[in-house]
Each structure stands twice: as C-alpha cells, then as structure tokens.
Amino acid sequence: MELTNVPHVASRFFFFSSCACRGRRTGKTVIAAAAAGSTCSTDSEPIEQKNVDFLSGPRSPLCYRRRDFASVALLPFLLPRVDLASAAESIDGSVIQNGVRNVLSKGKAAGMVRLVFHDAGTFDIADKSGGMNGSIIYEVDRPENTGLNKSIKVLGKAKEVIDRVQPVSWADLIAVAGAEAVALCGGPEIPVRLGRLDSSTVDPAGKLPEETLDAAALKTLFSKKGFSTQEMVVLSGAHTIGGKGFGNPYIFDNTYFKVLLEKPQASSAGMPAMVGLRTDWALAEDDECLRWINLYAGDQAKFFDDFKDAYIKLVNTGASWRSA
Numbered sequence: 001m002e003l004t005n006v007p008h009v010a011s012r013f014f015f016f017s018s019c020a021c022r023g024r025r026t027g028k029t030v031i032a033a034a035a036a037g038s039t040c041s042t043d044s045e046p047i048e049q050k051n052v053d054f055l056s057g058p059r060s061p062l063c064y065r066r067r068d069f070a071s072v073a074l075l076p077f078l079l080p081r082v083d084l085a086s087a088a089e090s091i092d093g094s095v096i097q098n099g100v101r102n103v104l105s106k107g108k109a110a111g112m113v114r115l116v117f118h119d120a121g122t123f124d125i126a127d128k129s130g131g132m133n134g135s136i137i138y139e140v141d142r143p144e145n146t147g148l149n150k151s152i153k154v155l156g157k158a159k160e161v162i163d164r165v166q167p168v169s170w171a172d173l174i175a176v177a178g179a180e181a182v183a184l185c186g187g188p189e190i191p192v193r194l195g196r197l198d199s200s201t202v203d204p205a206g207k208l209p210e211e212t213l214d215a216a217a218l219k220t221l222f223s224k225k226g227f228s229t230q231e232m233v234v235l236s237g238a239h240t241i242g243g244k245g246f247g248n249p250y251i252f253d254n255t256y257f258k259v260l261l262e263k264p265q266a267s268s269a270g271m272p273a274m275v276g277l278r279t280d281w282a283l284a285e286d287d288e289c290l291r292w293i294n295l296y297a298g299d300q301a302k303f304f305d306d307f308k309d310a311y312i313k314l315v316n317t318g319a320s321w322r323s324a
C-alpha cells in the first residue's frame with residue numbers, strides 16, 4: 001500500500017502488512033527484522049531483535065539520545081496518518097525516514113550512496129545470489145568496501161533508535177538512507193518500497209567492479225546484474241558527490257557528465273589523477289556510453305528522472321520481501 005495523505009513522507013514509501021514472513025533461502029517462517037547482532041545462526045530460525053551496537057557490542061537502552069528517540073517515536077503521532085487499522089499492520093516509512101534524517105548530513109551523503117551500491121551490487125543474475133539484502137554489514141573487511149564501516153556505524157545509531165519503535169531491516173535502512181542522501185544533496189526525490197529481508201550470511205565476493213576495468217568489461221559486469229549500459233552510466237553519475245573531484249562533493253547534479261566531456265584525464269595541467277576513476281574515464285571513451293553522457297550533461301532533469309528509475313531498480317535488485 002502506498003500512503004497518499006502524508007505529503008512528502010507518505011508518497012515516498014510503500015508499506016506492507018504482517019510481521020511474519022518467509023525466510024529468504026529456506027522458505028520457512030521467520031521474524032522479518034533480521035539484524036546484525038541477532039542470536040540467529042541460520043535464516044530458518046526465528047530472529048530475536050536485541051538492542052546492540054553491532055560494531056562495539058551490547059549497549060544499554062539508556063545510551064539512546066532522548067531527543068532522537070523522542071523525535072522518531074513521536075513523528076507518527078504528529079504527522080497526518082493513514083487509517084489505524086492498516087497502519088497497525090504496516091511499516092511506517094516516516095519512522096525510518098526520520099531516524100535516518102537524524103543521523104545524516106551532507107558530509108555523510110556520498111558514503112550512504114556508495115553503501116547502497118556495495119550492498120546491492122553483489123547481485124548475480126545467473127544464480128540470483130547477492131543483491132540488496134543488508135549483507136554489506138558482514139563484508140566491510142573486503143578491500144572494495146574500505147571506509148564503508150563509517151557509514152554503517154552511522155546507520156547503526158539510527159537503527160537502534162528506529163528498532164525501538166518498529167524493527168527495520170538493514171536492507172530497508174540502507175535503501176532509504178541512500179535515497180535520503182541523494183535528496184539532501186539536491187538530487188531527485190526517490191520513492192523506496194519497504195519490506196526487504198536481511199540475509200544472515202555474506203554474499204559471494206568479487207562481484208563489484210574494479211576500478212581498472214574498461215568500458216566493455218564494465219558493460220559485461222553490469223549486464224550480469226541485469227543492468228543496461230544506460231543504467232550503468234546513469235548510476236555512475238552518483239560519483240558527482242563525494243571525494244572523486246567532480247564539482248561540489250555535496251551537490252548532486254549533472255556535473256559528473258559535464259566534467260567527463262572535458263576529458264580531465266587528458267589534461268596536461270596536472271589535473272588527471274585528481275578527477276575521477278579510470279572507470280569513469282573509460283565510460284567517456286566508449287561510443288555507446290558517450291551518447292548517454294552527452295544526454296545527461298545537457299539535460300539534468302533527464303539525469304534525475306533516469307537516476308531515480310535506476311536507483312529504484314538497484315535497491316530492489318535481488319531483494320527478498322516480507323509477505324504481504
């Protein structure tokens with residue numbers, strides 16, 4: 001169900017009823033809120049929610065900042081609400097959204113969007129392994145995930161608070177955080193369907209792109225995840241925020257594509273190493289990718305529209321869902 005009478009908040013989320021659901025690999029019934037720190041060892045067993053700091057061990061509920069907890073807990077009562085009967089059985093997206101907003105800042109936005117790609121980007125269409133399942137929290141030691149522990153730790157704080165009101169899966173939390181990060185930096189508003197289940201195991205390694213790949217290899221890699229060249233190019237536009245040197249690191253706009261067209265890597269002014277990755281430059285050297293780069297460089301609205309669609313596809317990729 002999509003709420004329509006809560007402006008800004010409700011129109012951005014889909015809601016699903018029931019707290020009982022299917023285990024993602026076994027098909028047995030489990031509690032939906034699989035989480036790090038759970039005592040569950042297999043995803044066929046019921047999962048008990050605990051108030052733990054997954055990075056630094058058990059934590060007392062007294063540690064919660066009262067202001068954060070109060071703002072998340074009270075929000076559902078302050079905002080216009082859907083009818084109570086359906087809300088009682090649903091995920092209230094505003095609780096997750098507000099919890100994320102309490103910990104998010106422009107400085108943390110790029111890390112959140114990268115976190116989304118590194119959770120969902122493990123998907124392999126051949127065997128349906130990987131995908132948007134929260135397993136990134138077990139994979140932070142992998143070289144390609146260097147630095148993402150900071151983003152996970154930030155979201156862990158939000159999760160502790162949100163879980164006190166309504167259990168949230170890591171997969172849902174990360175999907176919402178990425179969308180919030182994009183919007184916070186001035187990018188498109190992205191509706192996020194809710195109800196993803198978490199995996200309790202790591203995804204296969206070696207599925208994310210290495211920065212040495214050329215355009216042909218990138219296309220092959222993304223196609224194995226079900227993504228077209230256009231979707232790969234538009235998603236790569238996320239590099240416009242963060243530390244890769246495309247414009248303002250806190251503003252989500254189409255500067256990435258404009259800068260790629262300027263070919264900074266070919267400059268003799270000492271700029272090349274400072275701007276972008278080899279994979280970014282590789283896109284600009286491929287005719288098919290270049291057509292999309294030209295389009296998005298000249299039409300930011302089109303970039304925003306297409307990024308929104310590709311982001312929705314990314315955060316739904318390989319996800320298992322709570323039963324309605």
Ligand code: HEM
Nearest residue numbers: 110111113114117209210211235236238239241242243279
């Ligand atoms: C096309 C293949 C891609 C490669 C090879 C790649 C690789 C990388 C690398 C090496 C970094 C630098 C990490 C660091 O500073 O330590 C980075 C940053 C980033 N990536 Fe990607 N990436 C790719 C696609 C994507 C996609 C599809 C997204 C999102 C939809 C994404 C989002 C980001 C963001 C937002 C950052 C900046 C993070 C920050 O500054 O904190 N990347 N990427």
